[in-house]
Amino acid sequence: MSLAIRIIPCLDVRGGRVVKGINFKDIVDAGDPAEAARRYDDEGADEICMLDIDASFEERSTTIETVKSIASQVFIPFTVGGGIKSLDDIDMLLKSGADKVSINTSAILNPDLIVEASKEYGSQCIVLAIDAKRTGESWNVYTHGGKNKTDLNAVEWAKQGQNFGAGEILMTSMDKDGTKSGFDNDLYCELSKKLSIPVIASGGAGELFHLVDAVKSGKADALLAASIFHYEEISIKKVKEALQNEGFEVRL
Amino acid sequence: MNLGVIDYGASNIFSVARALKSLGANVSIVDDPIKFKGIDKLVFPGQGSMGSCVRKLKEKEMMNPLLEGIKSKPFLGICLGLQILFESSEESEEQGLGLIDGCITRITDLQNENLKIPHMGWNNIKFQKDHELFEGIADKQFFYFVHSFIASQSGTSITTTNYGEEFVSSLALENIFATQFHPEKSGKLGLKFLNNFINWKV
Numbered sequence: 371m372s373l374a375i376r377i378i379p380c381l382d383v384r385g386g387r388v389v390k391g392i393n394f395k396d397i398v399d400a401g402d403p404a405e406a407a408r409r410y411d412d413e414g415a416d417e418i419c420m421l422d423i424d425a426s427f428e429e430r431s432t433t434i435e436t437v438k439s440i441a442s443q444v445f446i447p448f449t450v451g452g453g454i455k456s457l458d459d460i461d462m463l464l465k466s467g468a469d470k471v472s473i474n475t476s477a478i479l480n481p482d483l484i485v486e487a488s489k490e491y492g493s494q495c496i497v498l499a500i501d502a503k504r505t506g507e508s509w510n511v512y513t514h515g516g517k518n519k520t521d522l523n524a525v526e527w528a529k530q531g532q533n534f535g536a537g538e539i540l541m542t543s544m545d546k547d548g549t550k551s552g553f554d555n556d557l558y559c560e561l562s563k564k565l566s567i568p569v570i571a572s573g574g575a576g577e578l579f580h581l582v583d584a585v586k587s588g589k590a591d592a593l594l595a596a597s598i599f600h601y602e603e604i605s606i607k608k609v610k611e612a613l614q615n616e617g618f619e620v621r622l
Numbered sequence: 623m624n625l626g627v628i629d630y631g632a633s634n635i636f637s638v639a640r641a642l643k644s645l646g647a648n649v650s651i652v653d654d655p656i657k658f659k660g661i662d663k664l665v666f667p668g669q670g671s672m673g674s675c676v677r678k679l680k681e682k683e684m685m686n687p688l689l690e691g692i693k694s695k696p697f698l699g700i701c702l703g704l705q706i707l708f709e710s711s712e713e714s715e716e717q718g719l720g721l722i723d724g725c726i727t728r729i730t731d732l733q734n735e736n737l738k739i740p741h742m743g744w745n746n747i748k749f750q751k752d753h754e755l756f757e758g759i760a761d762k763q764f765f766y767f768v769h770s771f772i773a774s775q776s777g778t779s780i781t782t783t784n785y786g787e788e789f790v791s792s793l794a795l796e797n798i799f800a801t802q803f804h805p806e807k808s809g810k811l812g813l814k815f816l817n818n819f820i821n822w823k824v
């Protein structure tokens with residue numbers, strides 16, 4: 371008996387509005403976050419993810435308000451990421467209604483944050499988010515919303531994150547993000563071989579078969595996508611039906 | 623009608639309270655022995671380990687009023703709120719409330735399926751018996767789980783779920799109902815279940 375494959379619509383939020391970019395650039399406005407979250411819940415999303423794409427100190431209060439307004443209307447697991455630097459930040463987000471937090475840049479600058487946060491709140495609420503870009507046969511980790519390249523190998527870093535106590539890995543392929551050309555299944559396949567925690571695949575969803583392939587070939591436990599759901603190009607229900615046809619367990 | 627949500631200092635009371643309020647319930651947070659007064663129904667949402675939960679309840683002197691409440695009012699235990707009803711748990715040396723016979727054990731991967739622990743995500747629940755709290759909910763629907771420990775089959779089971787082995791995903795004993803899944807995070811069906819609890823007449 372396996373768990374249902376999770377479909378996770380992602381809301382990239384800036385200044386209290388949903389926005390969408392291509393390859394991490396060219397940002398456009400795409401609506402009200404709470405309204406979008408409620409619609410996804412209605413359509414059968416298994417979780418909601420909200421990423422504060424350029425979280426800064428000044429915008430923190432906007433983020434908290436957005437988290438509260440989503441949490442008051444959505445009764446499925448809710449992950450929040452972006453600019454989380456300390457246990458206090460995590461505490462604040464969990465108290466505002468997040469069920470899990472997703473940590474990216476700060477985990478690299480301060481790996482102890484993952485260790486301490488998973489001890490304090492449990493691994494189940496700590497998601498390690500990684501932005502990766504292919505270099506030859508491997509993938510490099512990028513920080514600060516994809517702006518800075520590091521020497522870290524993405525698969526190795528994910529494995530380390532698991533050892534530090536992260537409960538899930540949210541891996542975004544920067545090469546694929548926003549391109550609608552399919553997921554980087556080599557990357558996810560590699561991850562699933564090395565990890566014992568769930569892997570959420572993100573970046574590249576454009577066609578229905580891309581999502582099915584990420585589970586079939588990439589062995590992803592969950593699929594995260596933004597624009598295809600946001601612009602109603604593919605419905606969550608369609609994705610689940612396609613997965614079910616291939617023999618995967620889904621919540622319909 | 624007043625719904626009391628028990629807060630012993632380490633659980634996700636906010637999401638449970640939010641879900642109940644969204645259904646129009648009058649919710650109070652019970653974090654002190656005095657606050658059990660005037661409560662008509664109790665909800666015990668649990669997160670974390672059984673040991674620290676029992677210790678915190680004792681520190682806050684909430685153990686006796688809680689036991690009295692469970693014996694006299696409609697009660698809903700969620701996750702750890704199910705496990706604490708049993709005699710003991712492999713997770714801790716602290717004893718549970720002992721209202722239901724048996725021990726809580728760690729999930730065993732009986733078929734060697736390389737299962738990921740904790741059991742986290744959406745899984746289906748199979749009816750073993752009818753119960754009014756599942757009115758309007760069909761068999762084998764998906765609910766949201768996050769846990770590493772389970773109650774094995776017992777005479778009180780209402781639903782079971784399979785993950786590595788078959789375990790009790792909900793149980794009932796007179797005025798007591800408890801779920802291993804999180805209804806507050808299980809979307810529309812979870813809300814339907816909570817609404818049934820709000821309207822439950824024991």
